[in-house]
Amino acid sequence: VLDWKFLDLRKVGDGRMLGFVGGVGVLNSGFVGSASLRAESRRAVLARKRVDLRMVLSPEKSSSVEEPKKESKLISRTPEWAALKKHATEDIPLTNIKELLEDEERNNEMLVDYDDIYLDFTRQRANRKTLDLLFQLAEKANLKEKISGMVSGEKINITEDRAVLHTALRAAKGEKVIVDGVNVVDEVHGVLDRIKQFSEFVRNGEHVGATGKRIVNFVACGIGGSYLGPDFVHEALKTDPLAAEAAGDRHLRFLANVDPVDVKRATMELEPEETMVIIISKTFTTRETMVNAITMRDWLTHAMGNGSEVVAQHMVACSSNVEGAKEFGINEENVFGFWDWVGGRYSVCSAVGAVPLSLQYGFDSFERFLSGARSIDRHFASAPMEKNLPIIMGLLGVWNISHLGFKTRAMHPYTEALVKLPAHIQQVDMESNGKHVTVHGEEVDFEVGEIDWGEPGTNGQHSFFQLLHMGQVVPCDFIGFCESQNPICEDGLPVSNHDELMANFFAQPDALANGKTAQECRDEGVPEWLIPHKTFSGNRPSMSILMRVLDAYTTGQLLALYEHRTAVEGFIWDLNSFDQWGVELGKTLATTVRKQISKSRYHNEEVTGFNSATTKLLNVYLGGSVGCVFEEEPVE
Known part of the structure; x- marks a missing residue:
């Protein structure tokens, strides 16, 4: 001292x-x-x-005057938030979803439709007062103004000083969204026009492989949003009759994981001479993607030789780093750019999705997908809150997470074609709202974000629905369709296969809401000792989305619906839902570990600089695995 x-x-x-x-x-x-x-x-x-x-x-x-404290800007300090909190703790415990469903007027108010989408949220732990209080909270949070700021190009991603304009990616030609003095819609359609022309050249055989063979296989190399979004849409369109007809004998695969096993799976049974590789990386420096890009280039050249025409004819890029792609050997004309105002998890409507999906299904299919997303964008920006599907979904998310304390949400699409939807929305939502401070840098004092997961029905019913019915309470989203992509009727069965599927879509939400009482078990003759094991508490919230049929248009609608739901939650909580700094720390540490592995494996240096636990595991790994044999010692 x-x-x-x-x-x-x-x-x-x-x-x-x-x-x-x-x-x-x-x-x-x-x-x-x-x-x-x-x-x-x-x-x-x-x-x-x-x-x-x-x-x-x-x-x-020296002074005895205390520093003035900054006034908190947390939404939780507002009277509107306090009113909801009081409502959640004093009113809602006295209600039960089963009883709420007996109120016909309430049920009518909680079924909202737009463009053949029916949103039924009658099975939420909510009543008219809940909705009124949520709308008041939205007004206090300036929700409509924030939505307007996003779609008009304001730089609402404050930590990166960027606009957030995935909506501009599907804006109609001729619309105007100005960013830094430039109408970005014109730029978007300039890229889309190039993608349309290129995809048609490849599909009609004008662009062929280095050996003259027709290109019919496509491998998209990207990770995170560069993979999850396009893969979700690909799976949705794979069995859509119109898109499937356009695909013909073509095959689209994705290579995301740097695990060499993923390379094996992505290339299995493909002929290099008939394959095009699409490298998706905004900076053309993403570590995992570039490792896979080099691996795929070697796969192509090993089969066809090292001539420059191999890379030029068989590899294209979606990137803003044109020079980096050219240095890699990719023809400049085959580099399709996107912009810093496109976040990875919101990028499927950019070249990231447009190139692989247009090559596989034709540009017309991709245009229908964009049209569906555009429909929801316009609804989101203009419809009043009480009729606005994404706003209602987002506000109920805030209600469930921050006020009722439910930390997870399960998604159940009742079609196998949406098998990848939960994984994509998992990234959209958890990477966007998995934050701990507001846009003002103030630590939140309430729950934000949720753990998203799910599985198509009815598979999930035979997997984790036991927990949903009798374990912890998990709000659920059920997504169903009036028509199947592949209708089947079998003689001797009372209903079609699709009706069998949809019977479960309608039954499960009611089962979660109503439960089953001990008296109902007694009435069925269940032995008294077994009754505790067969009673269901019920009162478990869910919402149902019913659409016409899953096709390119409705796939775009679903995408935009959930993107905007996430934005609404972030706007209410006052988060920056459009950065992802939490992804960076692990990347930085992985670089340190990678350097150590290289030093230890190829230069016989001891493992140093890590805690003892990591050091022991690294030594076990190095002693139990085999590296590569190089003609020259590798340099990091």
Whole structure:
């Protein structure tokens, strides 16, 4: 402890003893000064249990005036939030979904439709008052203004100083969205026009492989949003009759994981001479993607030789780094760009999705997909809150997470074609709203974000529905369709295969809501000892989305619906839903580990710089695995 010039004890307005010090030094525990002052300070600590110390670097700056506290901007400090909290703790526990469903007027109010989408949220733990309070909260949070700011190109991603314009990716030609003096819609359609022309050249055989063979296989190399979004749409269109007819004998695969097993699976049974590889990386530097890009280039050249025409004819890129793609050997004309205002998890409507999906299904299919998303974009931006599907879904998400305390959400699409939807929305939602501070940098004091997961029905019913019915409460989204992509009727069965599927779509939400009482079990003759095991508490919330049929248009609608739901939640919570700094730390540490592996494996250096647990595991790994044999020692 350094020598202090003086220490002064004063009593402030609230009765606390404050120690003011002059000079330079560090206060550790207790006060430093004369013996009498030290004794007085100890008595103050014992008497008050707390001493606030003000360290002042010079006597001139010594002051007893406390620094003014910044006024909190948290939404949780508003009367509207408090009213919802009170409603959740005092009113809602007195209600039950089963009883709420008996209110016909409420049920009518909680079924909203738009463009052949029916949203039924009658099985939420909510009543008219809940909705009124949620709409009041939305007004307090300036929700409509924030939505308008997003779609008009304001730079709402404040940590990266970027606009957030995935809606501009599906705007109609001729619309205007100005960013930094440029109409970005014109730029979007300039890229789309190039993709249309290129995909038609490949599909009609004008662009062939290096050996003259027709290109019929496509492998898209990307990770995160560069993979999950396009793969979700690909699976949705694979069995759509119109898209499937356009695909013909073509095959689209995705290579995302840097695991070499994924390379094996992506290339299995494919002929390199008939294959085009699409490298998807905005910067053309994403580590996993570039490792896979190099691996795929070697796969092509091993089969057809090292001529420059192999890469030029068989590899294209979706990237803003044209020079990097050219250095890799890709023809500049085959590099399709996108912009910094397109976040990875929101990028499927850009070249990221347009190139692989147009090559596989034709550009017309992709245009129908964009049209469906555009329909929801316009609805989202203009419909009143009480009729606005994404707003209602987002507000109920806030209600379930922040006020009722449900930390997870399960998605159940009742069609196998949406097998990849839960994984894509998992990234959209968890990467967007998995935050701990607001846009103002203030720590939130309420629950935000949710754990998203799911599986198509009816598979999930034979997997995890036991927990949904009898374990912890998990709000559910059920997604169903009036028509099947592949209708089948079998003689001797009472209903079609699709009707069998949809019977479960309608039954499960009611089962979760209503449950089953002990008396109902008795009435069925269940033995008394078995009754506790066969009763269901019910009162478990869900919402149902019913659409006409899954095709390119409705796939676009679903995408936009869930993208905007996520944005609504973030806008209410005042988060920046459009950055992802949480992804970076692991990447940085992985670089350190990778360098150590290289040093240890190829230069015989000891593992150093890690905690003992990591060091032990690294040594086990290095001793139990085999690296590569290089002609020259690799340099990191």
